[in-house]
Amino acid sequence: MERDKKSVWRSAIETGLIMGVVLLYLGVIGMFAAFQEREVIYEVVTLGQILIFFPALIGGWMAARRAQKSGAAPVIVMASALVAGAVTAVPTLIMLFINANIENVRDVLVNVNRDWVDMVTFDNRADLLTGTLALLGVLIVSAGVGGVLTLLPKKLRGALMFAGALVLLIGMFGETVRQILQQLVPRETLDTIYRRTSLRLTPAIILFVLGFVGSYFWEVRRNAVTRSYNAMPAPQRTVVQRIGLLIFLVALLALPWIVGRALSDIIVTVGIYVMMGLGLNIAIGLAGLLDLGYVTNYAVGAYVAAVLTSTGALGLTGGQMSFWVVIPIALIAAMITGFILALPILKMRGDYLAIATLGFGEIIGTLAISDWLRPVIGGAQGVLFIPKPNFFGTELVNPEQLYYIVLAACIVTLFVSIRLNNSRIGRTWMAVREDEDVAAAMGIDTARAKLLAFTVSAATGGVAGAIFAAKVGTVFPNSFTVFVSINVLSLIILGGMGSNPGIVLGAIALVGMPELLREFSEFRWLIYGALLIIMMLNRPEGLIPSKVRQRELAAENPPEPAPATSGVTQPAAGD
Amino acid sequence: MIERQTSMALLEVNNIHAYYGNIHALKGLTFHVEQGEIVTLIGSNGAGKTTTLRAITSLMHPREGTIMFEGKDITHTPANNLPAQGVAMVPEGRGVFAKLTVEENLEMGAYYRNDKDGIREDLEKAYDLFPRLRERRLQVAGTLSGGEQQMLATARALMARPRLLLLDEPSMGLAPVLVETVFDTIERINKEGMTVLLVEQNALLALEVAHRGYVLQTGEIVLADSAAALKQNPEVQKKYLGME
Numbered sequence: 001m002e003r004d005k006k007s008v009w010r011s012a013i014e015t016g017l018i019m020g021v022v023l024l025y026l027g028v029i030g031m032f033a034a035f036q037e038r039e040v041i042y043e044v045v046t047l048g049q050i051l052i053f054f055p056a057l058i059g060g061w062m063a064a065r066r067a068q069k070s071g072a073a074p075v076i077v078m079a080s081a082l083v084a085g086a087v088t089a090v091p092t093l094i095m096l097f098i099n100a101n102i103e104n105v106r107d108v109l110v111n112v113n114r115d116w117v118d119m120v121t122f123d124n125r126a127d128l129l130t131g132t133l134a135l136l137g138v139l140i141v142s143a144g145v146g147g148v149l150t151l152l153p154k155k156l157r158g159a160l161m162f163a164g165a166l167v168l169l170i171g172m173f174g175e176t177v178r179q180i181l182q183q184l185v186p187r188e189t190l191d192t193i194y195r196r197t198s199l200r201l202t203p204a205i206i207l208f209v210l211g212f213v214g215s216y217f218w219e220v221r222r223n224a225v226t227r228s229y230n231a232m233p234a235p236q237r238t239v240v241q242r243i244g245l246l247i248f249l250v251a252l253l254a255l256p257w258i259v260g261r262a263l264s265d266i267i268v269t270v271g272i273y274v275m276m277g278l279g280l281n282i283a284i285g286l287a288g289l290l291d292l293g294y295v296t297n298y299a300v301g302a303y304v305a306a307v308l309t310s311t312g313a314l315g316l317t318g319g320q321m322s323f324w325v326v327i328p329i330a331l332i333a334a335m336i337t338g339f340i341l342a343l344p345i346l347k348m349r350g351d352y353l354a355i356a357t358l359g360f361g362e363i364i365g366t367l368a369i370s371d372w373l374r375p376v377i378g379g380a381q382g383v384l385f386i387p388k389p390n391f392f393g394t395e396l397v398n399p400e401q402l403y404y405i406v407l408a409a410c411i412v413t414l415f416v417s418i419r420l421n422n423s424r425i426g427r428t429w430m431a432v433r434e435d436e437d438v439a440a441a442m443g444i445d446t447a448r449a450k451l452l453a454f455t456v457s458a459a460t461g462g463v464a465g466a467i468f469a470a471k472v473g474t475v476f477p478n479s480f481t482v483f484v485s486i487n488v489l490s491l492i493i494l495g496g497m498g499s500n501p502g503i504v505l506g507a508i509a510l511v512g513m514p515e516l517l518r519e520f521s522e523f524r525w526l527i528y529g530a531l532l533i534i535m536m537l538n539r540p541e542g543l544i545p546s547k548v549r550q551r552e553l554a555a556e557n558p559p560e561p562a563p564a565t566s567g568v569t570q571p572a573a574g575d
Numbered sequence: 576m577i578e579r580q581t582s583m584a585l586l587e588v589n590n591i592h593a594y595y596g597n598i599h600a601l602k603g604l605t606f607h608v609e610q611g612e613i614v615t616l617i618g619s620n621g622a623g624k625t626t627t628l629r630a631i632t633s634l635m636h637p638r639e640g641t642i643m644f645e646g647k648d649i650t651h652t653p654a655n656n657l658p659a660q661g662v663a664m665v666p667e668g669r670g671v672f673a674k675l676t677v678e679e680n681l682e683m684g685a686y687y688r689n690d691k692d693g694i695r696e697d698l699e700k701a702y703d704l705f706p707r708l709r710e711r712r713l714q715v716a717g718t719l720s721g722g723e724q725q726m727l728a729t730a731r732a733l734m735a736r737p738r739l740l741l742l743d744e745p746s747m748g749l750a751p752v753l754v755e756t757v758f759d760t761i762e763r764i765n766k767e768g769m770t771v772l773l774v775e776q777n778a779l780l781a782l783e784v785a786h787r788g789y790v791l792q793t794g795e796i797v798l799a800d801s802a803a804a805l806k807q808n809p810e811v812q813k814k815y816l817g818m819e
């Protein structure tokens with residue numbers, strides 16, 4: 001018991017120190033100052049202040065969680081959170097002390113300036129003792145909030161966190177949310193909700209209450225809802241599923257007009273990556289072939305589309321060929337490339353395969369920029385004047401319109417990919433992925449299976465490239481670097497290897513997030529990186545792990561026996 | 576049974592030499608398996624037992640020598656064509672598809688076959704042979720116990736309707752009670768007409784069920800005899816049966 005207690009305090013202090021370093025770091029790189037004017041809730045709290053509260057809140061939460069897990073009493077849990085909060089202040093206080101006693105700290109740490117001191121002492125620059133107490137107080141209270149959250153019953157905690165996160169996000173991404181709302185509500189109404197990009201207090205409170213009530217209600221009712229859904233007779237269930245699907249489809253169709261031009265543009269890019277993710281997933285997720293040269297297919301598709309449709313000097317048809325004819329050509333061109341490139345590497349496994357494919361990616365980049373192919377694809381100057389797709393006489397110029405092409409392509413890709421996964425060939429790929437030798441001993445022609453995986457996988461990359469060419473209107477070699485391959489691979493891993501919904505979410509997170517984070521100006525990539533790390537730490541299996549993986553987890557913790565309707569597992573709702 | 580018969584053996588391995596790079600893993604191996612027999616290959620770690628099975632199933636190619644199955648030369652038949660020829664293997668470490676269910680694993684065993692009804696039938700047979708597997712039809716193979724995985728791997732190999740079953744160390748990592756069960760099953764399958772080539776380190780048990788045995792030592796066969804005779808052989812007793 002005595003030892004246990006000690007370790008609770010120790011871990012609280014450790015957690016506090018780690019968060020304290022984070023707090024100091026955020027200040028020293030100038031984040032507090034950069035966002036001191038950015039009001040998340042008008043005249044109540046700025047983003048800079050939230051950045052000060054947050055490390056302590058997380059620290060308090062983590063310390064409390066650990067204490068709780070070791071079986072400590074609530075008082076101890078709470079106390080450990082408060083201790084963590086107090087300790088969080090230490091690194092920053094040390095820096096304050098150094099700054100007060102040594103001149104020229106600013107020469108090294110440019111952001112340890114007046115603004116910073118003002119922020120961390122809550123405007124008590126002149127009286128550092130008061131400032132110290134203010135900081136300590138604020139951090140302890142923040143950590144206390146984390147501690148209280150830990151102690152609350154699960155449903156209540158979930159609802160509170162949901163409501164808090166909702167208000168925070170709506171406030172933080174004021175600019176984006178405003179853009180969306182602009183399409184829906186008149187300006188005057190908008191101004192009662194937002195003051196420029198800051199949420200006003202009253203709407204914030206309303207939002208919090210609504211979020212809380214909604215989430216709590218859902219938490220309480222969720223089991224009952226799923227139970228009554230499961231109790232429905234099969235035809236009725238199908239009806240519910242159909243209605244759900246219909247609403248979802250309508251929402252998908254209306255999406256670009258709801259979110260406006262800027263976001264539509266991002267969504268189109270996300271969609272292009274979703275397609276590539278689904279394609280690469282066939283090689284990696286299904287067949288287990290670590291392909292690091294996926295950009296090859298993207299480039300082939302883009303250049304084929306470019307030279308076939310361009311109205312410029314490099315255009316082969318003088319702009320006569322339609323986008324719709326080019327799509328299948330790009331698809332086939334990419335498949336042929338995939339097939340040919342797969343031939344020499346069929347015998348390779350694992351890491352060696354990865355390096356070889358990486359090489360292909362590099363080769364295609366070099367070829368694109370080379371003088372040798374310059375007469376055909378323009379070298380560094382690229383291919384210009386690629387016309388927009390023409391849909392029965394309408395030029396699809398805007399991202400809102402191009403969205404539908406991407407949506408259709410994604411749906412087709414998704415459909416094919418699901419069908420493949422559940423087919424005999426999907427099973428074959430799975431066997432090859434798990435153990436090539438055993439697969440061969442089962443009678444599987446592993447070379448053929450791999451060749452097919454590379455070829456099919458390449459197809460969607462080609463289409464994605466063609467759409468990209470039409471969207472941007474120009475194709476340059478520098479769009480086809482190894483980073484495309486890495487991004488596509490990362491979004492698959494982030495989303496959950498082998499999981500189709502995961503890929504969609506992964507693409508949104510990986511490709512969409514940096515765009516949304518523009519709000520954070522120069523700190524965008526820092527936050528992006530931190531968020532990616534947090535996501536992977538929290539969900540090492542990916543955001544939405546694949547069915548197979550879920551099945552494994554389920555088998556490890558067997559659920560209650562299923563109702564005896566049928567022996568086979570029912571597909572989940574809305575899947 | 577002991578002496579080489581004049582009629583053609585089901586499996587004939589003639590003087591095969593196999594290499595891993597410079598390592599000469601099989602040095603002129605010659606042996607045969609008759610229709611209806613259980614033949615065991617015993618030998619200590621690294622003797623070349625697994626390599627022999629890999630050579631028979633074309634997962635590696637011997638540099639010299641031939642392998643005949645039912646009178647046909649299968650030395651260079653691609654591995655994936657062998658199930659259709661009638662040779663099935665339960666690989667070392669079982670090699671079940673961890674993420675597929677028991678039933679899906681069994682279906683993979685019948686991969687080359689197209690006769691849906693026959694597959695259904697054999698599935699039922701497999702479940703009759705291993706009732707434990709029927710209970711766990713929908714369980715993911717990776718979560719089966721070691722013994723269950725061994726049953727699954729064996730049942731999966733049988734799904735190919737082979738005429739020769741190759742087993743690589745079925746006793747590996749199993750508790751003694753389970754090992755007994757596994758060997759009982761092997762005997763039962765054999766009684767129903769299956770020819771078995773059994774690779775084992777557990778020589779005692781292997782010689783218990785087998786008709787004949789070969790002792791393999793650093794890639795060479797050093798002894799060949801009936802199982803009963805091998806059990807009595809002082810050298811075998813000392814080296815492989817742990818008797819003094």
Ligand SMILES: Nc1ncnc2c1ncn2[C@@H]1O[C@H](COP(=O)(O)OP(=O)(O)OP(=O)(O)O)[C@@H](O)[C@H]1O
Binds near residue numbers: 667
């Ligand atoms: N992939 C490989 N690369 C290099 N050497 C190998 C390889 N596989 C096996 N060997 C070597 O070939 C020899 C025979 O190995 P093999 O796996 O056939 O032994 P084994 O009799 O099956 O042993 P065990 O009872 O431990 O399974 C050993 O010396 C081994 O180190």
Ligand SMILES: [Mg+2]
Binds near residue numbers: 624626
């Ligand atoms: Mg072995």
